[in-house]
Amino acid sequence: MKVTVFGIGYVGLVQAAVLAEVGHEVVCVDVDQNKVDNLEKGIIPIYEPGLTPLVTSNFEQGRVTFTTNAERGVKHGEIIFIAVGTPPDEDGSADLKYVQAVAATIATHMQTHKIIINKSTVPVGTADKVIETVSSTLSKLNKEVTFDVVSNPEFLKEGAAVNDCMRPDRIILGTESKHAEKKLRELYSPFNRNHDKIIVMDVRSAELTKYAANCMLATKISFMNEMANLAELMGADIENVRKGIGSDPRIGYQFIYPGCGYGGSCFPKDVQALVRSATGVGYTAKILEAVEAVNYRQKEKLFDYIMDHYKGDLKGKTIALWGLSFKPNTDDMREASSRVLMEKLWEQGAAVQAYDPEAMEETQRIYGSRSDLKLMGTKEATLSGASCLVICTEWQAFRAPDFNLIKEQVSDAVIFDGRNLFEPSLISEYGLHYYAIGRGMSVKGL
Numbered sequence: 001m002k003v004t005v006f007g008i009g010y011v012g013l014v015q016a017a018v019l020a021e022v023g024h025e026v027v028c029v030d031v032d033q034n035k036v037d038n039l040e041k042g043i044i045p046i047y048e049p050g051l052t053p054l055v056t057s058n059f060e061q062g063r064v065t066f067t068t069n070a071e072r073g074v075k076h077g078e079i080i081f082i083a084v085g086t087p088p089d090e091d092g093s094a095d096l097k098y099v100q101a102v103a104a105t106i107a108t109h110m111q112t113h114k115i116i117i118n119k120s121t122v123p124v125g126t127a128d129k130v131i132e133t134v135s136s137t138l139s140k141l142n143k144e145v146t147f148d149v150v151s152n153p154e155f156l157k158e159g160a161a162v163n164d165c166m167r168p169d170r171i172i173l174g175t176e177s178k179h180a181e182k183k184l185r186e187l188y189s190p191f192n193r194n195h196d197k198i199i200v201m202d203v204r205s206a207e208l209t210k211y212a213a214n215c216m217l218a219t220k221i222s223f224m225n226e227m228a229n230l231a232e233l234m235g236a237d238i239e240n241v242r243k244g245i246g247s248d249p250r251i252g253y254q255f256i257y258p259g260c261g262y263g264g265s266c267f268p269k270d271v272q273a274l275v276r277s278a279t280g281v282g283y284t285a286k287i288l289e290a291v292e293a294v295n296y297r298q299k300e301k302l303f304d305y306i307m308d309h310y311k312g313d314l315k316g317k318t319i320a321l322w323g324l325s326f327k328p329n330t331d332d333m334r335e336a337s338s339r340v341l342m343e344k345l346w347e348q349g350a351a352v353q354a355y356d357p358e359a360m361e362e363t364q365r366i367y368g369s370r371s372d373l374k375l376m377g378t379k380e381a382t383l384s385g386a387s388c389l390v391i392c393t394e395w396q397a398f399r400a401p402d403f404n405l406i407k408e409q410v411s412d413a414v415i416f417d418g419r420n421l422f423e424p425s426l427i428s429e430y431g432l433h434y435y436a437i438g439r440g441m442s443v444k445g446l
């Protein structure tokens with residue numbers, strides 16, 4: 001089938017590559033000329049496992065192409081995805097200007113029936129707004145062309161995006177159009193062979209499903225972080241509590257890890273956006289407000305431990321930092337806990353020596369060159385001259401470090417672990433102090 005994807009980001013690029021891989025002909029349109037030029041040279045703008053070979057092989061075989069020419073894109077696709085960003089507005093609500101700009105562009109160039117798909121995460125009612133934009137643009141241009149607008153939210157996880165798109169848990173289609181449903185069933189049939197994963201519903205329910213899913217996951221994390229904070233104050237160990245509650249199948253083990261807060265491009269903005277949407281319909285979303293507030297506080301947790309340990313005096317200290325991306329297997333730094341920590345450390349006059357397996361270039365892009373940030377080539381290189389070690393991201397490569405080396409090189413022999421990677425008893429055998437999230441007062445300052 002002929003497909004066009006507007007927006008070559010985490011969602012658009014992965015979806016395009018996966019659709020091309022099963023044989024569809026995909027044109028990707030972006031406003032970023034540099035991104036398009038790079039992709040044509042085989043330079044992939046993001047780190048995502050398995051993505052580079054998928055994009056390059058499909059590009060070489062002509063099944064996926066990249067352009068800034070919107071007219072070409074609109075002409076090509078009978079199915080057109082909108083996969084542009086929906087960042088938070090000043091008040092936290094989702095900013096739809098990029099979605100609406102694409103809707104107007106599609107209307108400007110379309111000559112035949114199009115199925116327009118909202119793949120971006122958009123508030124309930126956005127499909128109606130897109131219909132309005134397309135209709136009013138068409139009528140301004142005196143054009144009579146039919147179209148469908150479908151909500152088909154994306155559930156991929158960064159770090160596992162290719163696999164998630166290849167083997168989706170579910171494919172939500174928000175549409176009442178039989179034509180659009182038939183076409184999209186055909187489009188997704190290669191991903192729907194094992195059992196029927198397609199759930200068709202009305203557009204508004206589809207739009208809300210995406211927010212409900214992300215808000216549920218964020219709620220699990222903030223709930224666990226609240227329990228961790230209580231465990232700490234009450235002398236309990238959250239890791240025991242986690243195992244104890246996860247064993248109940250109604251709760252389950254997934255997504256109940258305590259830590260230094262959630263980040264990324266989705267949970268923070270989607271929780272905020274649903275809170276604002278709720279206000280818009282006269283409802284106070286109290287659980288979601290609390291989820292956001294708990295997370296905000298949790299992102300300061302490591303800094304609080306560090307300040308506590310050093311009695312508020314960080315001036316002139318060098319901190320070794322492992323993990324910059326908001327989670328493992330991505331280079332995405334949006335809303336990463338590491339950023340909150342680094343910025344607070346810098347405010348106190350401390351310097352950071354950091355390492356991340358994938359996110360160093362992105363860190364450099366965000367912060368530029370500054371004397372209080374050194375990006376090191378290996379995790380071991382961060383330790384030399386550092387007072388303490390802090391872990392912000394649970395990359396596999398950090399799970400079994402050389403504790404003897406840490407003890408030897410880190411002058412105060414202390415680890416602040418925002419992801420609870422180690423057993424406190426093991427760390428103490430190496431003569432290291434260990435702070436972890438919610439592991440009881442006894443863990444501190446062994």
Ligand SMILES: NC(=O)c1ccc[n+]([C@@H]2O[C@H](COP(=O)([O-])OP(=O)(O)OC[C@H]3O[C@@H](n4cnc5c(N)ncnc54)[C@H](O)[C@@H]3O)[C@@H](O)[C@H]2O)c1
Nearest residue numbers: 007008009010011029030031032084085086098120121154
């Ligand atoms: N990143 C994720 O893990 C994820 C998962 C599920 C859903 N989503 C949602 O998908 C949407 C996209 O997220 P992302 O992370 O891929 O964003 P992104 O910021 O990585 O990419 C967006 C792309 O859209 C392009 N763009 C902006 N305006 C455009 C226009 N008028 N025409 C063509 N291209 C344009 C930008 O240049 C950029 O390349 C968001 O709504 C997000 O909430 C993201």
